[in-house]
Amino acid sequence: MADRLKGKNAVVTGAGSGIGKAVALALAAEGANVVACDLGGSTDGKGASAEPANETAEECKKLGVQAVPAFGDVSDFKAAEGMIQACVDNFGRIDILCNVAGIDRARMIWNMSEEEWDQVIAVHLKGTFNMSKHACVKMRQQRYGRIVNTISEAWVGTVGHVNYGAAKGGIASLTYAIAWEMGRYGVTCNAICPRAATRMTMGPEVLEGYKKRVESGLWSQERYEEVTHVATPDYLAVIPAFLCSDEAAHINGCIFGAAGAFFSYWAPAHESVIFGRDWDKYGPWTWEEVAKCVPTLLKGYVNPAPPEEEKKK
Numbered sequence: 657m658a659d660r661l662k663g664k665n666a667v668v669t670g671a672g673s674g675i676g677k678a679v680a681l682a683l684a685a686e687g688a689n690v691v692a693c694d695l696g697g698s699t700d701g702k703g704a705s706a707e708p709a710n711e712t713a714e715e716c717k718k719l720g721v722q723a724v725p726a727f728g729d730v731s732d733f734k735a736a737e738g739m740i741q742a743c744v745d746n747f748g749r750i751d752i753l754c755n756v757a758g759i760d761r762a763r764m765i766w767n768m769s770e771e772e773w774d775q776v777i778a779v780h781l782k783g784t785f786n787m788s789k790h791a792c793v794k795m796r797q798q799r800y801g802r803i804v805n806t807i808s809e810a811w812v813g814t815v816g817h818v819n820y821g822a823a824k825g826g827i828a829s830l831t832y833a834i835a836w837e838m839g840r841y842g843v844t845c846n847a848i849c850p851r852a853a854t855r856m857t858m859g860p861e862v863l864e865g866y867k868k869r870v871e872s873g874l875w876s877q878e879r880y881e882e883v884t885h886v887a888t889p890d891y892l893a894v895i896p897a898f899l900c901s902d903e904a905a906h907i908n909g910c911i912f913g914a915a916g917a918f919f920s921y922w923a924p925a926h927e928s929v930i931f932g933r934d935w936d937k938y939g940p941w942t943w944e945e946v947a948k949c950v951p952t953l954l955k956g957y958v959n960p961a962p963p964e965e966e967k968k969k
């Protein structure tokens with residue numbers, strides 16, 4: 657144990673498996689006490705079990721820290737408050753919150769049900785808000801805190817799970833907003849955009865789907881090899897752990913790509929080309945003005961999904 661987080665108390669959601677478990681163990685390996693929160697369901701959010709949270713807490717304890725399990729649903733506002741309070745009740749205060757819990761209900765938008773949309777937004781976006789809100793009340797009072805959220809490359813666009821992509825985009829915006837509101841109180845809020853082999857990305861059903869893409873010609877064998885050659889979460893877990901340290905006090909409102917194979921920085925989106933105009937003089941935009949601006953605004957732009965008829969040309 658390197659003890660770089662000794663004396664810190666952490667809450668980790670989704671700590672029962674995959675990336676959340678690896679993060680909980682990485683924090684414990686650096687000496688942090690851990691509340692391991694998990695609902696213990698399947699990747700699509702069905703079912704529940706206290707066992708995964710219990711197991712992670714036990715594994716953390718073996719690293720020489722204090723650890724307790726917290727069985728609960730992050731999308732439940734009151735349950736989230738209870739999981740944050742468990743950290744204060746057991747260890748005296750909360751220094752670190754890592755929001756990792758997540759599910760996937762993949763479907764194209766025309767097939768997606770209202771329930772599939774609501775559930776994914778509830779676990780990811782509302783869940784991250786719920787946990788952060790309750791943590792921020794305490795972190796603001798104590799003038800110290802570290803929050804690390806979990807997004808996905810799907811936040812900038814995805815196919816097959818608009819609910820998931822929208823939730824992750826929401827968490828990215830939430831991360832920036834919390835960073836701006838809480839920074840002055842000594843609280844940082846950042847996000848990781850991970851890539852790791854877990855049951856969510858490499859479970860039997862997911863692998864079956866990848867194989868079907870190869871069989872149908874949608875993917876080449878090389879693409880399949882590339883997608884499936886991914887390191888396990890323990891390879892990346894020190895990245896969020898570092899963001900929870902005092903060494904990272906100056907890092908606030910940042911999004912980092914994190915995987916065994918890379919550590920990257922996602923610059924914030926910004927307006928890249930701007931046409932200013934004297935609206936007092938010229939009044940509302942006219943159709944002709946808009947049409948004239950478009951080629952300059954979109955110089956170098958490529959439609960990510962052109963109509964199939966156009967692709968054949």
Ligand SMILES: NC(=O)c1ccc[n+]([C@@H]2O[C@H](COP(=O)([O-])OP(=O)(O)OC[C@H]3O[C@@H](n4cnc5c(N)ncnc54)[C@H](O)[C@@H]3O)[C@@H](O)[C@H]2O)c1
Binds near residue numbers: 676758852
């Ligand atoms: N694995 C990847 O490559 C990858 C890529 C991008 C983003 N992510 C994100 O990383 C996070 C972890 O994913 P993973 O791949 O480790 O998957 P995982 O399924 O192994 O872990 C998710 C954990 O969250 C828990 N959980 C789900 N709903 C919950 C709820 N309502 N309340 C409390 N706990 C709940 C699950 O029980 C599970 O233990 C997710 O937010 C996921 O979207 C993963």
